[in-house]
Amino acid sequence: MSVTIKDVAKAAGVSPSTVSRVISDNPNISDKTKRKVRKVMDELGYHLNYSARNLAQQSTKTIGVVVKHSVQKSMHNSFFPEVVAGISALCSKYDFSISLTTGETEAECFDDVVKMVRGKRVDGMIVLYSKENDPVVPYLTDSGIPFVMIGKPTEQVNKITYIDNDNVQAAEEATNYLLELGHEKIGFIGEGTEFEVGKARLNGYMQALKNKDIPIEERYMYDVRFEMAEGRKVVESLLEIQERPTALITINDFNALIMLTALQEKGISVPQDMSLISFNNSTISKMTNPTLTTVDTQIFQLGYESANSLIELINESTTFVKRIIIPTMIVEGASCQSIIKKN
Amino acid sequence: MSVTIKDVAKAAGVSPSTVSRVISDNPNISDKTKRKVRKVMDELGYHLNYSARNLAQQSTKTIGVVVKHSVQKSMHNSFFPEVVAGISALCSKYDFSISLTTGETEAECFDDVVKMVRGKRVDGMIVLYSKENDPVVPYLTDSGIPFVMIGKPTEQVNKITYIDNDNVQAAEEATNYLLELGHEKIGFIGEGTEFEVGKARLNGYMQALKNKDIPIEERYMYDVRFEMAEGRKVVESLLEIQERPTALITINDFNALIMLTALQEKGISVPQDMSLISFNNSTISKMTNPTLTTVDTQIFQLGYESANSLIELINESTTFVKRIIIPTMIVEGASCQSIIKKN
DNA sequence: ATAAATCCCGCAAGCGGTTGCATTTTAATT
DNA sequence: AATTAAAATGCAACCGCTTGCGGGATTTAT
Numbered sequence: 008m009s010v011t012i013k014d015v016a017k018a019a020g021v022s023p024s025t026v027s028r029v030i031s032d033n034p035n036i037s038d039k040t041k042r043k044v045r046k047v048m049d050e051l052g053y054h055l056n057y058s059a060r061n062l063a064q065q066s067t068k069t070i071g072v073v074v075k076h077s078v079q080k081s082m083h084n085s086f087f088p089e090v091v092a093g094i095s096a097l098c099s100k101y102d103f104s105i106s107l108t109t110g111e112t113e114a115e116c117f118d119d120v121v122k123m124v125r126g127k128r129v130d131g132m133i134v135l136y137s138k139e140n141d142p143v144v145p146y147l148t149d150s151g152i153p154f155v156m157i158g159k160p161t162e163q164v165n166k167i168t169y170i171d172n173d174n175v176q177a178a179e180e181a182t183n184y185l186l187e188l189g190h191e192k193i194g195f196i197g198e199g200t201e202f203e204v205g206k207a208r209l210n211g212y213m214q215a216l217k218n219k220d221i222p223i224e225e226r227y228m229y230d231v232r233f234e235m236a237e238g239r240k241v242v243e244s245l246l247e248i249q250e251r252p253t254a255l256i257t258i259n260d261f262n263a264l265i266m267l268t269a270l271q272e273k274g275i276s277v278p279q280d281m282s283l284i285s286f287n288n289s290t291i292s293k294m295t296n297p298t299l300t301t302v303d304t305q306i307f308q309l310g311y312e313s314a315n316s317l318i319e320l321i322n323e324s325t326t327f328v329k330r331i332i333i334p335t336m337i338v339e340g341a342s343c344q345s346i347i348k349k350n
Numbered sequence: 351m352s353v354t355i356k357d358v359a360k361a362a363g364v365s366p367s368t369v370s371r372v373i374s375d376n377p378n379i380s381d382k383t384k385r386k387v388r389k390v391m392d393e394l395g396y397h398l399n400y401s402a403r404n405l406a407q408q409s410t411k412t413i414g415v416v417v418k419h420s421v422q423k424s425m426h427n428s429f430f431p432e433v434v435a436g437i438s439a440l441c442s443k444y445d446f447s448i449s450l451t452t453g454e455t456e457a458e459c460f461d462d463v464v465k466m467v468r469g470k471r472v473d474g475m476i477v478l479y480s481k482e483n484d485p486v487v488p489y490l491t492d493s494g495i496p497f498v499m500i501g502k503p504t505e506q507v508n509k510i511t512y513i514d515n516d517n518v519q520a521a522e523e524a525t526n527y528l529l530e531l532g533h534e535k536i537g538f539i540g541e542g543t544e545f546e547v548g549k550a551r552l553n554g555y556m557q558a559l560k561n562k563d564i565p566i567e568e569r570y571m572y573d574v575r576f577e578m579a580e581g582r583k584v585v586e587s588l589l590e591i592q593e594r595p596t597a598l599i600t601i602n603d604f605n606a607l608i609m610l611t612a613l614q615e616k617g618i619s620v621p622q623d624m625s626l627i628s629f630n631n632s633t634i635s636k637m638t639n640p641t642l643t644t645v646d647t648q649i650f651q652l653g654y655e656s657a658n659s660l661i662e663l664i665n666e667s668t669t670f671v672k673r674i675i676i677p678t679m680i681v682e683g684a685s686c687q688s689i690i691k692k693n
Numbered sequence: 694a695t696a697a698a699t700c701c702c703g704c705a706a707g708c709g710g711t712t713g714c715a716t717t718t719t720a721a722t723t
Numbered sequence: 724a725a726t727t728a729a730a731a732t733g734c735a736a737c738c739g740c741t742t743g744c745g746g747g748a749t750t751t752a753t
Contacts, residue, residue: 009470011709022733027711037731054468058410059709061401062738069449088431091450099452099462104471106412106449107434109442119442125397127352127739128447235636261637268639291634293578294604296611354739365703370741378701402739405708470709699750704743711737718731723724 010051019047030055061127069104070094070317071129073120073143075136075202085260085289086306090135090157093310101318103130117142124150131317137161137169137203153320155313158203168320170313170331172304174204177335178211178256179218181284181302184337185254186219189347190282194227194252196241196262208258208286227252231262238265242273253346254282260289263299267342278344288338298340305333353394362390373398404470412447413437413660414472416463416486418479418545428603428632429649433478433500436653444661446473460485467493474660480504480512480546496663498656501546511663513656513674515647517547520678521554521599522561524627524645527680528597529562532690533625537570537595539584539605551601551629570595574605581608585616596689597625603632606642610685621687631681641683648676 012030016023021040028036029044047053061067072094074087091105098105106129110116120143123129130153134143137158147154148163159174160167185193195212197205213223226248229241245251257263263285267277277283277297285292288303312331320326355373359366364387371379372387390396404410415437417430434448441448449472453459463486466472475490480501490497491506502517503510528536538555540548556566569591572584588594600606606628610620620626620640628635631646655674663669 009468012711013709023710024712024734025732027709028732031711035731040731056405056709057469057471058401058404058408059738060711062399062405062740063709063711065401065738067401095450095452096454099454099458102465103452104449104466105452106447107438109438109446109448111439111442115442123447126400128400233633261633264634264637268637271639290576290604291607294581294607294611296614355741356739366740367704367742368702370739371702374741380701383701399739402708403741405710406739406741408708695753697750697752699748701748702746704745706743707741708739713736714734716731716733718729720730721726721728723726 009056010053011056012053015044015047015051015053018051019044065127066130066321067104067128068102069106069129070098070314070321071106071120071123071132072108073116073132073134073136074108085287085291087135089289089306090310090313093307093312094133094314095310096307097311097314097318103314103318113141117146120146124152131155131321133157133313133317138201139203153317155317155320157309157313159207161203166328168316168328168330170309170316170333172309172335173332174207175211175214177286177302177304178208179215180211180335180337181256181286182212182215184300185256185282185284185343186215186221188254188282188343188345190252190254191219191221192224192227192250192252192254194229194245194255196229196231196255196257196266198232198258198262199230205258208256212256231257231265233261233265235265235269238262238269239272241266242269242275246273252281254284254343257283257285259287260285260292260299260301263301263342264291264295267295267299278342282343282346284337284343292338292340295340295342297342300340300343301338303336303338305335308333352399353396354399355396358387358390358394358396361394362387408470409473409664410447410471411445412449412472413441413657413664414449414451414463414466414475416451416459416475416477416479418481428630428634430478432632432649433653433656436650436655437476437657438653439650440654440657440661446657446661456484460489463489467495474498474664476500476656476660481544482546496660498660498663500652500656502550504546509671511659511671511673513652513659513676515652515678516675517550518554518557520629520645520647521551522558523554523678523680524599524629525555525558527643528599528625528627528686529558529564531597531625531686531688533595533597534562534564535567535570535593535595535597537572537588537598539572539574539598539600539609541575541601541605542573548601551599555599574600574608576604576608578608578612581605581612582615584609585612585618589616595624597627597686600626600628602630603628603635603642603644606644606685607634607638610638610642621685625686625689627680627686635681635683638683638685640685643683643686644681646679646681648678651676 012023012026016026026044029041108116108119110119132154134156139161155168157170159171197209200206216223231237257266270281275281285299285301288301292299292301355366355369359369369387372384451459451462453462474496477499482504498511500513502514540552543549559566574580600609613624618624628642628644631644635642635644
């Protein structure tokens with residue numbers, strides 16, 4: 008088989024423990040022996056066996072990432088790739104591995120988590136979403152494994168370290184942005200209130216309207232879930248109602264593209280007939296015509312900071328619970344227009 | 351600490367080996383003891399420790415996925431998410447884990463691979479791309495670890511199991527599709543010839559033209575790399591040349607979106623003034639206006655089959671090298687138009 | 694009832710590292 | 724040179740599970 012620590016030890020004329028200590032660069036080993044041992048390791052082509060180390064150290068140097076169930080679906084959203092990129096960046100730095108859940112259904116996904124955690128396959132977990140009545144977070148809390156989540160927990164907010172945008176504020180700002188352009192009839196296109204992000208943004212939207220004493224209208228609120236067909240339906244509904252909105256907020260750039268297309272199909276041009284602001288500032292927002300005005304939620308950083316906090320949690324068990332809020336900023340594209348009449 | 355196989359053994363009044371055999375459902379253990387042991391396992395809340403099993407079995411039940419260096423970049427392409435979804439699906443079935451490379455540069459990425467392989471962190475690898483002079487594949491070949499790749503190897507084609515589309519043919523068909531619509535001046539928008547996919551598709555394009563004795567023009571061939579700016583430049587170049595192409599082939603839907611937008615900015619409408627066909631049939635192709643005619647390369651299946659072959663390779667060391675070609679098909683959208691004059 | 698064949702299960706040696714503690718080596722002190 | 728403190732290394736148990744082999748118990752055949 009492959010060369011082990013013992014082979015190295017024998018060849019270098021030292022004990023296995025010494026070799027082990029050389030590997031971890033233990034200061035108790037003299038430079039001389041370190042050099043000697045390292046030379047032998049090179050010659051023999053030795054490489055550490057992680058399974059063995061994991062077992063001995065009771066740790067794995069890998070973090071599990073809980074994907075919004077069904078990788079397949081969540082993957083299409085640019086959120087996922089970007090956030091993983093952020094996590095990746097940090098993991099690479101600290102020499103951690105990433106392990107993804109693979110389940111397609113919520114139940115399978117939960118099983119994956121249990122397997123990872125109880126099977127000691129990971130040192131910590133990052134949950135990429137926050138959702139009510141989701142079994143994952145309570146399970147993680149009980150298990151005692153270090154974990155962080157992206158998004159605001161639905162329970163025990165003060166006991167869980169999480170990374171998030173201030174989505175209420177972000178949506179409020181987005182809405183204000185439209186208000187300042189003179190829009191008062193503003194529609195909100197969400198994705199259902201299954202996930203906390205959606206709720207928070209909806210709240211921010213409503214809050215902004217409330218602040219200006221603008222009535223909140225049910226008929227201005229819709230859901231679109233990555234389906235062109237749903238987008239078309241929404242546009243049809245919008246066409247039917249009396250005082251058609253003059254601006255729309257969509258919850259992510261993908262949906263914005265859907266709406267943009269659906270609107271254009273009906274001859275409603277953006278931004279002339281309808282302003283459009285969305286979230287995430289993904290690459291796609293630069294590729295549309297018009298380009299999208301979008302709230303940059305700094306997804307990469309969201310991922311990066313979550314991994315950072317998690318590793319902190321793993322390394323120093325004394326670390327306190329905290330929350331990290333990543334700032335958002337509106338990136339102006341060409342999808343919004345002022346409707347204030349010039350004199 | 352957590353409950354181990356020994357605790358279970360003691361509580362059940364059997365030996366650890368028996369417990370181990372119960373876990374693996376070894377037929378040599380009577381149903382009676384199996385029931386008894388399982389009951390105890392439940393009561394004690396036992397769960398297998400994978401690190402220990404990995405060490406003992408010299409396997410990890412996880413497969414490494416080599417991402418085109420820099421997750422960040424490749425992630426934006428819808429290829430990545432989709433292919434991982436396919437891999438995921440199979441892994442979930444066979445209870446394998448997925449571990450991603452995290453490196454940002456080619457060198458870091460290579461290091462990740464080496465760590466995974468030599469550190470025995472994975473049982474096999476899937477390389478998501480094929481590229482000339484890439485150190486990963488030769489390394490894997492030497493190491494002897496089971497691996498498969500998606501895309502046609504640049505060397506030792508007959509010694510490597512790979513999964514691929516027939517990209518030459520696919521591009522030929524796409525080109526023929528345009529030719530049949532009467533287009534003769536057809537442009538090709540690639541992404542450079544760094545990766546094999548790009549080369550193959552370019553070849554297919556040229557082949558199709560050659561078959562019809564249509565001259566191949568350098569000035570019809572461009573590269574765009576996920577940048578709106580590059581797309582604009584291409585459009586400008588196209589406007590300058592004499593006999594402007596009447597149709598374009600882009601190498602993926604993202605670039606198609608870029609081109610679509612860049613063209614529309616210049617008042618060139620698709621498909622009236624310019625037909626457009628692309629590759630991948632990603633969700634995005636349904637969200638554009640017009641929808642894209644695109645070659646479905648069945649990325650999910652590409653991922654699924656690659657994982658399938660890999661696991662086969664891992665489980666049965668006698669398996670032969672093979673190649674699996676996933677069929678492609680043109681999915682018609684509204685981005686192509688016939689320019690054959692009707693009488 | 695006895696021998697042979699089956700069936701179950703336990704023993705013990707790994708798998709390849711890590712680490713507390715004992716021991717040896719080296720350096721410092723008197 | 725002897726004594727002691729400090730530094731460097733070795734010993735051996737352990738991490739939790741797997742598995743080839745051997746033997747006792749049970750069943751079947753004679």
